[in-house]
Amino acid sequence: MRVYRLATAAILVATLCAACSGGSGEPSATAGGGAASGGPVKLTYWTWVPNMDKIVSVWNQAHPDIQVTVSKQAGGDDAAAKFLTAARAGNPPDLVQAEYQMLPSFVAADAVADIKAETAQAKGEFGEGVWGLVTLGTDAVYAVPQDSGPMMLYYRRDLFDKYGIEVPKTWDEYAEAARVVRGKDPKVFLGTFSSKDPGWFAGLSQQAGAQWWSIDGDAWKVAVDDEPTRKVASYWGGLVKEGVIDDMPYFTPEWNKALNDGRLLTWPSAVWGPGVLSSNAPKGKGKWAVAPLPQWNAGENHSGFWGGSSTAVAAKSPSRAAAATFATWLNTDPQALGLLIEEGAVYPASAKGAALMTEAPGYFSNQPDFWKQAAAIGATARGFTFGPDVNVTYNAYRDAFDKAVAARSDFTAAVRTMQDTTVTDMRKTGFTLAQ
Amino acid sequence: MAASTRAGARRPAGIVPTGVLVLGAVYTLFPVSWVVVAATKSKAELFSTPTFAPGTGLLSNLADLFAYRDGVFWLWLLNTALYAGGGAVLATVVATVSGYALATYAFPGRGLIFNLLVGGILVPPVVLAIPQYLLFSEAGLAGTYWSVLLPQVLSPYSVYLARIYARAAVPASLLEAGRLDGAGEWRLFHRVALPMLTPAMVTIFLFQFVAIWNNFLLPFIMLGDDHRFPLTVGLYTLLAAGANQPSLYNLIITGTLLSLVPLVALFLTMQRHWRADLSGGAVKS
Missing domain, CATH: 3.40.190.10 (Periplasmic binding protein-like II)
Known part of the structure; x- marks a missing residue:
């Protein structure tokens, strides 16, 4: 499996370089989903959070005008390489789960959109440290934080x-x-x-x-x-x-x-x-x-911090505003946060979400204050x-x-x-x- | 009868080749036997009991695997069967027709085409996956079933095999005789050559079937929608579940075991075909 992983990563990276020098710059008209006039906006979402389809179905029921389809991917470095390849080829998903350490490479490749305008009210939900990971210390906002480690x-x-x-x-x-x-x-x-x-x-x-x-x-x-x-x-x-x-x-x-x-x-x-x-x-x-x-x-x-990821919107997505709205809901809405914790086994990055964690994980039933400890420790974490x-x-x-x-x-x-x-x-x- | 006398006269030197083959069999079957044993272990047993001690969790592993995401495993299995079955059939047809044509007709550029094909054998399919992805994206086909099927339809090695076999197994004089009797080219191919080519076709089908069944990189790159994934890519999403999610080892190992079953069954049924026709072909010339 590790051989697979390394080989895939190496090949994808190598061809990416070839693709960026020779590839055509024009955005493909067939890019995924597409906001057809009339019907609901259709969004595709690549993620590896378990049970994300269940969480998304809650959104889909409440928002008939923005329908999200989850496609569960393999996580880790390969996922990033695959997304970059798809973005280069002109058919990325509208939304993608982006690990914090991979986000800068997405930004450098112009693969993710700046969603500062759409996420203005989300900013207050997150701590400075985590928010810095999605702004990269610039004025732009490239993703909404999901989980942290x-x-x-x-x-x-x-x-x-x-x-x-x-x-x-x-x-x-x-x-x-x-x-x-x-x-x-x-x-x-x-x-x-x-x-x-x-x-x-x-x-x-x-x-x-x-x-x-x-x-x-x-x-x-x-x-x-x-x-x-x-x-x-x-x-x-x-x-x-x-x-x-x-x-x-x-x-x-x-x-x-x-x-x-x-x-x-x-x-x-x-x-x-x-x-x-x-x-x-x-x-x-x-x-x-x-x-x-x-x-x-x-x-x-x-x-x-070790690990953690965010939800980013592809630069080529034809429905950027709808995608950003969904990403904000997913990572800041109390109901969504509850589902992320329960169904997705995610430790939310948002302060509100972390506060929802009360019952210690079964494995740590001997330590009832597990999440209180975790929150106290989390407050001392610094990233770069x-x-x-x-x-x-x-x-x-x-x-x-x-x-x-x-x-x-x-x-x-x-x-x-x-x-x-x-x-x-x-x-x-x-x-x-x-x- | 002939077989029994040959077997009776087996020389003692036969022990060495047999020994080598037994060693080879052990070498290849050892990992498979690990998969079989490991699939019987429950989560708790997998990393704590001795490696080859059978566990007690096979049924619960199966139940978990089938319940995982509402039985998406079956969908992946169906997809794999479609890719491997459809791809292998198409590849066999293409290879047989082109191999036969290259072997029996003299036409300008035949040597060039054949040499290009031989060159194609030397290019590993892995290298082609990304260029193929970019091409399919241009054509708007990336992410569809076709994007995985089409690249596997032309297999240079299979064409090469078909051509070599056709040249040896279909005598030119036989075709000539058919022509004198007034058979058209299609009838010659269909009625005279095809039956002789069956063993090669079975071989090509099996080769391609196994190759597509095991293919990882092409579908991994081509497909975005996890409902179109084949087993290899699907099981990989269980393994690489992200840094903060545990890998679902039990489900992966059980899934691997199940994905072997159709391959083994296919070989056991096709093998018979294969042997009979190989000896049948040998009598001809």
Whole structure:
């Protein structure tokens, strides 16, 4: 599956470049849906949120003049590549689920519309941090935020008791706890470093205060190897080299097995963790708990984001206003938010939506204040502006950190590779870079 | 009779090839057997029990899979059958007619066409998927059933196979005799050549059927509407459910197992055809 994924991504990206130099610029008249005069406006919507068709049918019943058809897609990087290809070819869906890190590449390709005018009243529903992810720090608005992924520390409360460890408040304490665990049981690790999940590493870097990209006038500034990121990398590199932290990637069968067998005690993850744990580690039900991420300095209170997505409107959509109205309803209307939570297992980005989360997930029935904790942690999360070629940076992460983990070599060198690869790619694609 | 004497006289050296084949069979069947075992495991058992210990969840997995999004699995299965069945039939017809023509008629440019086809074999279909998508978009066909069917209708390798087989199995003298008897070209093809070409057609059909059945990238790019997805793309949406949604491993594995059944059934029924006609063709010259 990973081979598939990489191959698809590589091929799609390669041809996209070919398509943009040679492709015809004229918008195709046959573009999806089409607002025929008379009948209702028909919109197509690509998303991978489970049960979205049920949520949309509520809208369709209440709005006979705007009918939305959901097409459930595969999520992740492939979805972004597929949308970009469709946009280039002139037949994108009217609405698309866009992960925050992919939105800048959609904007750079002129694939999504600026819906500032249509979303004026939606702005107040979201926090500054999340709203920044859909404006990219500009005056435009490129999407309506849907879900967000503030990061927190999941840990096995029962096994922490068994090994006599306190919940680490700082990353130093986390490292110390990792050593203690190894000393007590050589089969068990406190945690693992995943070289396959760049989003996770980006979130940890955000927590440390990294700013990988920023826009300076009309030039991009790239600082993937800034000081906070290097700090995060060398911290994990040290632990892996010392052998007190495992190096298996997340979401793999072996990781699932280690979770089920109680051989991994923590997972620094995001608010959507319960869904993954309950499906991949059903044996741990009722044994896990959440706490804020360990901090870099005692007394600080920061977190980062891992994951999260928004609803964007395709630039080529003939019914932009209707699409923006639907996107606003979906992500800010109380009824829609309730459905997103219940049917879609989504942690809404809107403040109103987050407040609707009251009953702890079944997997965390031992922690009735789960969502209160999550909301408190979420308020401390800080993000950064993503660049227009995040997929390149993320692939560089996988390549460089795979090698660094295998060779037990310097993780900061891998971060430098990410920076160099990103800069080279942006230059080649034609972006102006500030020095 | 002939077969039994040959079998009786089997030399001991036959053990080596048999051994190699058995190894090959184990090598290819091992992952399949994993799928069979894993499909019986419940969610809780999948990653916690020993790999080849059968589980207890097969029925609930099946029930979950069929209930998933109101049974969209069946729709995907139907779509796949349509793409693979329709595509393979069309490809077989096209390949047989063109292979026969290339083999029996001398016309200007025959060598060129044949060489172009051989060149086409060297181009992996994966490389063509995106250009085909852009072309179909221009034509307004992207996202339709045709966008997945049409690109699979012409298979250079199948034409090549048909041409090679037609040249060997349909003797020119036989066609000549038919012509003297006053048969038209269509009648010659239909009545004389076609029966001789059956084994090649079965082979081409099976090849194309399996190739389309397993095809991922072309439908993945071409289709936006998930109600037109084939199984490969549909099951992939269960796997890549987004970073914050768990992958539905149980459903994927069970779905994979079920998607193997028609292929196995097809091979078991078609195989007979195949063997009988291959030996039938061998007697001719």
